[in-house]
Amino acid sequence: MASLPIDTAKFTGIICAVPPAPRVANRETGQLRVDRETGKTVYQVGLCLMAGASADVVTVSVAGEPTGVQTGMPVAVRDLVATPWENEGRHGIAFRAAEIRPLNAPAPAGKGAGQ
Numbered sequence: 001m002a003s004l005p006i007d008t009a010k011f012t013g014i015i016c017a018v019p020p021a022p023r024v025a026n027r028e029t030g031q032l033r034v035d036r037e038t039g040k041t042v043y044q045v046g047l048c049l050m051a052g053a054s055a056d057v058v059t060v061s062v063a064g065e066p067t068g069v070q071t072g073m074p075v076a077v078r079d080l081v082a083t084p085w086e087n088e089g090r091h092g093i094a095f096r097a098a099e100i101r102p103l104n105a106p107a108p109a110g111k112g113a114g115q
Contacts, residue, residue, distance in 0.1 A: 003081040003096075011049050016073045017057045018046025020066045020100075035063035045069060045100055047077065058095050066100040074103040 008014065020043040025033040033042040040063040048057050060080065069075055079098035085091060 003083045006080040006082055006095075008077050008080050011051050013048075013050040014075050014077055014103075015048045015050070016045060016069050016071055016075050016100075017048040018059070019071050020045045020062075020069055022065075023061060038063045040064040047075065047100070060095040060097050060100065062097045062100050068102045068105060069100055075100050076103050076105075 023033040023042045023044050025031050034040065035042050042061050042063055043065055044059050044061050045066060046057055047060050048055050060077070066075075077097045077100050081096055083094045083096065085094055
């Protein structure tokens, strides 16, 4: 299915609700999920997305550890996408970002400032 880009500039705030943790690919062996393109460990972060009078917490995957991101901290998210999925009668939406960093941290050189 197609990935749908999300314009994070429309949110009034994005806050880390659950700190970054490595994603497990195999619960029996403890093997961690690795990004196919970069070879980095995939982390998941619970983000509170606020817009007006509403807020939702979603789990967002990102390749590489989001350094300095802690619970309660405002964050900047670059290239957030939502991908609908279905598997054996179950379905949902997976969220992925190119980068999650503390809001006040400078963007890496050559990258968009995006939030």
